[in-house]
Amino acid sequence: MKFKTSKSAAKRFKVSKSGKIIRRRAYHSHILTKKSPKRKRRLRSEAQVAPCDRRQVKRLLGI
Numbered sequence: 246m247k248f249k250t251s252k253s254a255a256k257r258f259k260v261s262k263s264g265k266i267i268r269r270r271a272y273h274s275h276i277l278t279k280k281s282p283k284r285k286r287r288l289r290s291e292a293q294v295a296p297c298d299r300r301q302v303k304r305l306l307g308i
Contacts, residue, residue, distance in 0.1 A: 248307055249307070250305075250306055250307040251305040251306070251307075254302065254305035254306055255306060257269070258294065258302055258305075258306060260306070260308065265293050265294075266293065266294040266299060266302050266303070266306075267291045267292070267293060267294070268291065268292055268293070268294050269291060269292075270287075270288045270289075270290065270291070270292055271288075272288060273285065273288035273289065
């Protein structure tokens with residue numbers, strides 16, 4: 246049985262060519278004045294989804 250891809254998840258995650266699931270870091274959308282430049286620079290980079298969450302995210306993406 247086929248399941249539809251969760252569109253909210255599809256907008257938040259992407260899969261790299263090697264199969265890793267990539268996500269954006271939190272805390273980089275607003276209230277940025279009190280955060281240091283070093284912290285904001287680090288938050289710009291993408292991160293991998295934690296191993297404990299990969300199964301659930303794959304299910305949401307229909308992988």
